[in-house]
Amino acid sequence: MASTFSFDIVSDFDQQELVNAVDQVVREIKSRYDLKDTQTTVELADQSINVNTDSEFTLDSVHNILREKAAKRNLSQKIFDFGKIESASGNRVRQEIKLKKGISQEIAKQISKLIRDEFKKVQASIQGEAVRVSAKSKDDLQVVIQRLKQEDYPVALQFTNYR
Template identity: 35%
Template sequence: MPSFDVVSEVNQDEVQNALNQANKEITTRFDFKDAGAEIVQEKNDIKLRAVNAFKLKALAEIVLGKLAKRGVSLKNIEQKEPDISSTGKASQTLVIKQGFEGDTAKIIVAAAKATKLKIQAQIQGTDVRVTGKNRDDLQEVMAALRAGVDDFPVAIGFKNFRD
């Protein structure tokens, strides 16, 4: 029976390339000279540090801009509140969201079933598996999900299209 998976994944290579570009930019920019700006990636967290809140905001804009240019959806990037220490140093964490959480997966399943086609959609871990007897029905579901991509809180993709 044909099937495919609806996933929400961020390409870690593109994230690494974007962070490398951002690091190059902050080392060459005059306004970041002696600003103590730092970008560190730890698995699915990106930690930003700067000498003050103004520089931190500029650093976050650079990083988000580079991520967007590399094709990383900003829907999958969650910005935590900046932490400002008593000495004025600022830090912020950007969390990269991978996979669907429970409520988001339910929204995807409901959107797939709303097409009224003969398919089954079920949550499998952090992905949603859609199966059906007819390959054309599955392609229509894909098209419907792509058309409604603005309704979802995270970016979606498709993989494992099998017969």
């Protein structure tokens, strides 16, 4: 039996599920009556989604479709960072939606401080874009997970490498 148990807190998303969600968005835009003739394009880049359409109203519709398709594929809404709406050529609008991945140092420090303050038997250490949490008891780790799920952080948290 292991002397200590641990898990990692990360902020990540399934890239293939995102590809599928964006593909469904493109298909719905092509088939929906109110969006069919708008020449709207939705392109998935490495760390962002680029939307180019004819009006802000259409852009809002694309946002709603994207959120809906992402939710159906178990992707958190917190991975989307909607950028500034820019005007493009020919009375069109463009927006870059950045994809958030990884826990920033500031949020990692907040998580680590919360764990240190509330759980004396549990240790938290920041490892790059993840936080490693370890304790002698699995039950303590379960309590930490439940407590962190109650908090509202600006990034989606996943708990991995539970050992």
